[in-house]
Every structure is written in C-alpha cells, then in structure tokens.
Amino acid sequence: MDKEIRMRAEGVNFFYGSRPALKDVNLEIYRNQVTAIIGPSGCGKSTFIRLLNRMNDMVPKSRLEGRIFLDGDDIHDPETDVVDIRRRVGMVFQKPNPFPKSIFENIKYGLEINGMRDKSVIEDKVVDSLKKAALWEEVKGRLYDSALRLSGGQQQRLCIARCLAVEPEVILFDEPCASLDPISTARIEELLMELKQEYTIVIVTHNMQQAARVSGNTAFFLLGEIVEFGKTQDIFTKPRDSRTEAYITGRFG
Amino acid sequence: MKRLFSKESVYASVFGILAFACLIFLAGITLVLFKEGLPLFAKVSLWDFLSGTAWYPTHEDPEFGILSLLAGSLWVTAGAMLVCLPLGIGSALYINEIAGNTQKAVLKPLVELLAGIPSIVFGFFGMVVVAPFLQRLLHIPTGLCAFTASLILGIMAVPTVCSLSEDALSYVPASYREASLALGATRWETLIKVVLPAAGSGISTAAILGVSRVMGETMTVLMVSGGAAIIPHSFFQPVRPLTSTIAAEMGEAAVGSTHYQALFAIAMVLFTLTFIFNIAAEILSRRYRLKLGIQR
Numbered sequence A: 001m002d003k004e005i006r007m008r009a010e011g012v013n014f015f016y017g018s019r020p021a022l023k024d025v026n027l028e029i030y031r032n033q034v035t036a037i038i039g040p041s042g043c044g045k046s047t048f049i050r051l052l053n054r055m056n057d058m059v060p061k062s063r064l065e066g067r068i069f070l071d072g073d074d075i076h077d078p079e080t081d082v083v084d085i086r087r088r089v090g091m092v093f094q095k096p097n098p099f100p101k102s103i104f105e106n107i108k109y110g111l112e113i114n115g116m117r118d119k120s121v122i123e124d125k126v127v128d129s130l131k132k133a134a135l136w137e138e139v140k141g142r143l144y145d146s147a148l149r150l151s152g153g154q155q156q157r158l159c160i161a162r163c164l165a166v167e168p169e170v171i172l173f174d175e176p177c178a179s180l181d182p183i184s185t186a187r188i189e190e191l192l193m194e195l196k197q198e199y200t201i202v203i204v205t206h207n208m209q210q211a212a213r214v215s216g217n218t219a220f221f222l223l224g225e226i227v228e229f230g231k232t233q234d235i236f237t238k239p240r241d242s243r244t245e246a247y248i249t250g251r252f253g
Numbered sequence B: 001m002k003r004l005f006s007k008e009s010v011y012a013s014v015f016g017i018l019a020f021a022c023l024i025f026l027a028g029i030t031l032v033l034f035k036e037g038l039p040l041f042a043k044v045s046l047w048d049f050l051s052g053t054a055w056y057p058t059h060e061d062p063e064f065g066i067l068s069l070l071a072g073s074l075w076v077t078a079g080a081m082l083v084c085l086p087l088g089i090g091s092a093l094y095i096n097e098i099a100g101n102t103q104k105a106v107l108k109p110l111v112e113l114l115a116g117i118p119s120i121v122f123g124f125f126g127m128v129v130v131a132p133f134l135q136r137l138l139h140i141p142t143g144l145c146a147f148t149a150s151l152i153l154g155i156m157a158v159p160t161v162c163s164l165s166e167d168a169l170s171y172v173p174a175s176y177r178e179a180s181l182a183l184g185a186t187r188w189e190t191l192i193k194v195v196l197p198a199a200g201s202g203i204s205t206a207a208i209l210g211v212s213r214v215m216g217e218t219m220t221v222l223m224v225s226g227g228a229a230i231i232p233h234s235f236f237q238p239v240r241p242l243t244s245t246i247a248a249e250m251g252e253a254a255v256g257s258t259h260y261q262a263l264f265a266i267a268m269v270l271f272t273l274t275f276i277f278n279i280a281a282e283i284l285s286r287r288y289r290l291k292l293g294i295q296r
C-alpha cells in the first residue's frame, strides 16, 4: 500500500545551548494517519514535536541541524513564513491552555487572526468546531462563560476545537491527556479516532494502550534518538530492538 | 495541664494587633483631617468652597474657592498620565517582550532605582533645566507651568508604572503565548490581543498607583507648576494644584484660623478624591477577575 508522506524529518539534530536533545532523527509522517511518539520522560519527544510547527524558534541559544519537510517544503527555510507553517500545522498542548476569555472568544480569536471578519461566518465556524471537538452539547447554553470555568477535559476539547477552527492540515498533540481523568481521556481518544479521517495527526503519549489503540505508526524515542519506527502493530507485537520491548512491557521508563 | 496561650494564638494576636494598629492610624488621620477641616463650612458654604474660583486666603476680605486649584490638579494629573502611561507601559513591553535576558537583567533594576530618586531632585531639574528651556523654546512668560509639571511628574511616575506593568506581563503564563502562536498569530498579534489583556488588571493597578503618586506629589509641583491660582486655559499657563497649595501655605497659616481650616478642607478633598479613585480601581479589577473566572 502506497501512503502519502505529509511531513518528513531528515537527519535532525537539535541542541539546547551545547546540550544535544535530538540525535539524527529520521521520521516520516503519513497523511490521514496517527503517528504516535512514545518514550520515557526527557528523551526529546516534546522537543521533536515542537520542531514540526517551529514552536522551538523562540528558545534562546537553540540550534537545529537537518531538515523537516511539509509536503516537500523545508519548514525551517529562511524563505518560509513561520506563521503560515503554524496555521497549517496546529498544536494541542499537554496542559489545557484556553485563553482567559469566553468559550466563544477562544475560538473566535483564531478565526480573526486568520482574517475572518464576517460575524455570522464566525458564529457558524465556532459552532462547527465545537461540534467536531465533541464539546457542543456540553457548552451550547453558555458560550459566553469564561473558558476557565470548564473542567480540565472540557478545556482540552475546547483547545482542540480552537485548533480545528483554523483548519490545519496536520495536528500535533503533546501528551494531550496527561492531566486528565480516565473518562476525559477516553473522550479525547474517541475524538482522535474521528479526527484521523480528516487530518494528519502526531501524538506524543506516555500511555502505551493509547498509542496502541489510536495510532497507525509508532516511533520509540530514547535519549534523543529514534530506537525504532514502524507500524504500531509491529512495534507492539514484535519489536525488533530489545530496548523497545523493555519499554513497552513496562520494564523501564 | 493546658497551657494558657498556644503558640498559634500568640502569633495570631501579635499580627492581629499590628494590622489593627494600621487601621487605628488611618482612622486617626481621617479623624484629625475632618475635625480640623469641617469647621470651615460654618463660615464658607461647601458650594462656595468647591465652586469658587478665587483663592485669596490672606486678603482682608478672604475668599476660599478651590475650583482653580482643583482644576490645576486635574490638568497636571491628566498631563502626567499622558506622559507616564505610554512611556511606562511601553518600556515594560520592551523589557518583557523584546529585550534579551542580559538587557532585562540590567534594565529592570535600573528602572526600579529611578523610582528611588527623591522628588526634590526631579523638581530641581524641572526648575533649572526644563523650565528655562521651555521658556526660550516657546517664548512664553514662564516655563513654570502645567506642562512642565506634567512632564516632570509623568517622568517621575514612569518607574512605578513600568516596574509594576512588567511584573504583570511576566505573570502571564507562557502557555497563553504558545497557544496564540500555535494558531498562527504573529508575535505582535499575540502581544496585543492575548498578553496585554491577560495582564490588564495588573497594568491598570500599575496605572492607578502611578496616578496616585502624581496626584499626591507635593515637592515637585510646588517647584515647577508656577503657583498661580487660576483656572488654566492651556498647558503653558502656571497652575497651583491642591497639594502645593497646602505645602506652600501651611507654614504661614495660624493654627485654628479660617485659612488653616481651609487648608485642612483641601486635604479632605484630596483624601476623598484618592479614596474614590481607589474604590473605583478595586471594583474594576474585581469585575475583571470575575470575567476571567478567577476566584479569590
């Protein structure tokens, strides 16, 4: 089966100051697939995923070697518009981070900075993305309440809705369920399964079952390197590397 | 056997007494203010006092109208705001957003150091440098006017506004910025539409403390405002704000005289103004917090 490559990392090294955080990372991310990134804490998962939408640009004294492509274009090329990259590659963070504004305004914000002015179009889009993020039923009566009053799980789904509203092509999730209870986690997982029909998804997760359930491909990171990358099924049933096996069976990490 | 006083109850009562002492001082000040000031209104009606434009406290037939003094205060305060808000908030934004870590490490303490310069130094600088310069530049009769006072007071308040605004900005969680940038907002959009509003209540507090400093400032205005008790029609006329009136005349007013009582009454007015101001600020910032869903 021929799958279309959406993003590709090629010989990526990344340094915080002089300390290397990623070493020769090579990875393909396929269209309409969930790619899971697993590995113990501090092994560079966040560092890697944040390179995919250039969120590491602001880190002082950091340095990138190698290239990352989105549809064949080098996203770190000086000619590339970082704002455009971030519009096409959205991100949902580990800790839900809604703005201290109303639910409605949280979503409206992204639409406005993308040049949308028409009030009725904005209203439609807000409702639409809340429905897509499976949050509409819970908030439809209180769109103008502060987003900070929502529960953690609801806040995270609001962040997903906010991200969906600007119509990204790729969505990055950095441990989106790390701070959520099991029920909220299950809801987000369901949502991921739906979203992968339409979007290309990369998810960092600590939860092995989650990776196994939602992803098509899995990359196992260890100490800034990719130990193993392949079909999720293969990684979890017949890992080639003993370290992968040790990790997924819970013997370290 | 039970001990008579537990450690906690001793701590509680010590801090309780200290807190209470503050209240007692405040109440005492208020009491004296009103006790000395109120008798004035047996001789001059409140309306004449507030709406009269003539302030001739030492004339044979004295007049105690403070409208022109009030106007002087308001002009100078408004002018100083125009100076210190843009400069203070602007420099806070620079320090917080644009300056690198090394620049920040130098600039922030430097600004805070500025806040410690005694007001008489600012007044002196205004008197011998700014005022003569302005006089020559604009060919006006005197450089000691509302404009100079506003300028100097505004600059005096910049460190307060800047330092507190910068604190407010640095309390804005990095996650808000990240959320905005990840949606494809530019740094500028993020700053204006996310960071500034999130720091809004802190920045308004900074502005209010700046205004308080300007309104209550005495030495500087006394030296640079020109001292004419007339309602100003332009920024380049001398004015005589409430504070400098009290400072200039208290020494010569006989204790218990009508003049003396009038000066206390002016202090009452200042007191009330500041009071209203602070209450308004408190209400504003509480509304803001409610809107954000932050419980206290």
Ligand SMILES: Nc1ncnc2c1ncn2[C@@H]1O[C@H](COP(=O)(O)OP(=O)(O)O)[C@@H](O)[C@H]1O
Pocket: A016, A021, A039, A040, A041, A042, A043, A044, A045, A046, A047, A048, A059
């Ligand atoms: N902003 C930063 N500055 C310096 N070092 C960092 C920074 N962010 C992460 N690191 C370091 O880089 C390594 C990888 O971190 P990270 O990518 O966050 O790991 P993970 O997400 O897999 O837990 C860690 O050793 C961490 O301490």
Ligand SMILES: [Mg+2]
Pocket: A045, A046, A047
């Ligand atoms: Mg991480």
